[in-house]
Amino acid sequence: MCSQKKLSLETIVAQAGNRQDDNQAVAYPLYFSSNYRHSSLAEAKAFDPAKGYTYSRLATPNRRILEETLAQLEQGTAAFAVSSGMAAIQLTLSVLKPGDHVVSLDDLYGGDFRYFRYLESHAGIKFDQWNGEKTTELVAKLTLQTKIVWLETPSNPTMKELDIQAVADAVHGYNPNILVIVDNTFYTPVYQQPLTEGADVVVHSATKYLSGHNDLLGGVVVVKDDQLAQEYNEYYITTGDTLDSFDSWLLLRSLKTLDLRVKKHTENAQAVVKYLENDPHFTKVLYPGKGGMISFYLKSVADVAKLLDHVKIITFAESLGGVESLITIPYYQTHADVEPEQRQRLGITPQLLRLSVGLENPDDLINDLKQALEH
Numbered sequence: 001m002c003s004q005k006k007l008s009l010e011t012i013v014a015q016a017g018n019r020q021d022d023n024q025a026v027a028y029p030l031y032f033s034s035n036y037r038h039s040s041l042a043e044a045k046a047f048d049p050a051k052g053y054t055y056s057r058l059a060t061p062n063r064r065i066l067e068e069t070l071a072q073l074e075q076g077t078a079a080f081a082v083s084s085g086m087a088a089i090q091l092t093l094s095v096l097k098p099g100d101h102v103v104s105l106d107d108l109y110g111g112d113f114r115y116f117r118y119l120e121s122h123a124g125i126k127f128d129q130w131n132g133e134k135t136t137e138l139v140a141k142l143t144l145q146t147k148i149v150w151l152e153t154p155s156n157p158t159m160k161e162l163d164i165q166a167v168a169d170a171v172h173g174y175n176p177n178i179l180v181i182v183d184n185t186f187y188t189p190v191y192q193q194p195l196t197e198g199a200d201v202v203v204h205s206a207t208k209y210l211s212g213h214n215d216l217l218g219g220v221v222v223v224k225d226d227q228l229a230q231e232y233n234e235y236y237i238t239t240g241d242t243l244d245s246f247d248s249w250l251l252l253r254s255l256k257t258l259d260l261r262v263k264k265h266t267e268n269a270q271a272v273v274k275y276l277e278n279d280p281h282f283t284k285v286l287y288p289g290k291g292g293m294i295s296f297y298l299k300s301v302a303d304v305a306k307l308l309d310h311v312k313i314i315t316f317a318e319s320l321g322g323v324e325s326l327i328t329i330p331y332y333q334t335h336a337d338v339e340p341e342q343r344q345r346l347g348i349t350p351q352l353l354r355l356s357v358g359l360e361n362p363d364d365l366i367n368d369l370k371q372a373l374e375h
């Protein structure tokens with residue numbers, strides 16, 4: 001008997017798509033066909049949708065290879081590749097019915113709150129928030145109607161880390177059927193695999209680190225429970241928010257360097273943090289020690305415009321997780337739709353900037369920040 005050890009993440013990503021193609025291609029080819037021929041009525045009647053292909057909303061070869069890789073990376077049993085991070089979030093919340101209740105962390109990507117408000121007003125779903133501190137306070141917010149606890153760690157944009165296992169234990173101790181869902185966009189499976197820490201569902205904006213090149217929009221959902229996978233699959237193939245073949249191919253190709261990229265993002269971010277912490281223009285740096293995302297406060301309001309208007313390498317643009325460094329001002333961009341009182345409570349002020357440290361030389365990035373502040 002041949003026993004094979006579980007593969008490490010580096011091997012899974014490097015080998016993704018290899019040994020899968022009928023023509024023995026090493027790099028899995030791109031299939032552009034929207035439909036697939038049946039060989040006979042008998043074959044059509046016996047068709048197994050989990051194995052073959054009929055129509056590309058249901059499955060495509062590129063999406064299937066990608067989804068199998070993503071499920072492996074997050075240690076789940078099934079993955080869904082969808083057209084954006086928001087589509088992924090929509091898919092995870094598709095199990096909710098009017099009257100259901102959700103508790104979320106209070107410090108999340110701003111678009112989450114926009115969607116929560118939509119579901120509150122259009123679908124009769126109730127939302128509560130938790131500040132991420134005491135799990136007893138989270139449990140006190142759970143009710144018989146609670147179906148989902150929604151987390152993002154590190155939190156966004158104030159970069160606080162949560163103990164996923166402790167939260168999942170507390171929530172499942174109250175009711176094992178409540179789904180603990182974690183947005184793993186910032187850390188990626190390189191640093192965090194929430195399904196191994198008690199979470200039920202993982203979500204990504206694949207637009208960020210998973211694709212990593214600022215060139216595609218995508219989302220991912222990974223689950224470990226077969227029944228939930230079936231429920232999501234039904235919604236997914238019916239509504240059709242699927243990732244197309246080209247972006248599936250591009251995302252698989254990008255995943256091959258995920259491990260390398262994410263570790264280099266950390267190395268660069270740590271160097272930039274050292275500079276930020278020692279330059280008097282900045283009053284506070286929020287960085288959890290790993291990953292490429294840094295939030296920081298500028299001492300002077302005037303310096304905010306100086307920095308955003310004059311960076312020459314770092315780009316003032318929304319999004320994150322790509323090879324090119326990007327800087328954003330959450331107050332006016334990613335978190336503009338968060339209630340003003342909530343922004344104030346979380347410290348999302350017009351002096352808070354968020355930097356996605358790319359793969360440039362870190363000295364060039366530091367010099368870019370310095371020269372911008374000299375104007």
Ligand SMILES: Cc1ncc(COP(=O)(O)O)c(C=O)c1O
Pocket residue numbers: 084085086087109111152156183185186204205206207217218219319
């Ligand atoms: C952490 C996080 N989750 C989800 C999303 C939504 O993803 P998308 O923009 O791909 O729809 C974003 C977008 O910025 C994000 O930062």
